[in-house]
Amino acid sequence: MASNLNIQNEFKAVSEKYDTQRKHLIPCFNDFYSIPLELSEEIEEVKNVLDVGAGTGLMSAFFYEKYPEASFTLVDLSNDMLAKAKERFEKQNENFTYLSADFSTTDFGEQQYDLVISGLAIHHLEHSLKQELFSKIYKALKPGGWFINADQVEGGTEEADYIYRDNWKKKVEQSPLTEDAKQSAYKRIQLDIMAPLNDQLHWLKDAGFEQANCYYQYFNFVVFAGRK
Secondary structure, three states: OOOHHHHHHHHHHHHHHHHHHHHHHOOOHHHHHHHHHHHHHHOOOOOEEEEEOOOOOHHHHHHHHHOOOOEEEEEEOOHHHHHHHHHHOHHHHHHEEEEEOOOOOOOOOOOOEEEEEEEOOHHHOOHHHHHHHHHHHHHHEEEEEEEEEEEEOEOOOHHHHHHHHHHHHHHHHHOOOOHHHHHHHHHHHHHOOOOEHHHHHHHHHHHOOEEEEEEEEEOOEEEEEEEO
């Protein structure tokens, strides 16, 4: 994994403006967050949700709106980002639990959750840790539960990866973000350790997931999922 200290420092610096900036840093923002919600309808009943790399709780906010009776556990390495999540959900404290921890090494238990979600977090892990995490998530899910990951991936070829990154940078340059915000984003992506989509789908299958599939892709922004 990229240095935990580096990751914490970079996200501490941006935590105040993170959600506002994300709409400009994710060109496909609406699809990227709405499609995981639609996928979750495949689950018979959503009572317990784990958000891996929850950050400010943005993804959990969308799911909470859909499942207001569910219990949410948010885990993230950054205390500053989780502090923003706590502010976001301060009126719903009974629904939310927070865990400040390195999700790459945290044990999530067995058959605890109907749904595990993650948004733009797992690509920070070394590939071996991604595989270990997928196995831990599989173990943590109840039978019939789903893991839904909205993340960025590496291109399957060098040319494809160049096109992915070039397209993203062009979109960022065209955005209304300040120059400082743009440079901060370019600095953060240096911490990314993206993996090709097909590799990750294979890792899900190796972990035991059924229906491991990509359900949405816009250049390197993808939504892929698996069912236990």
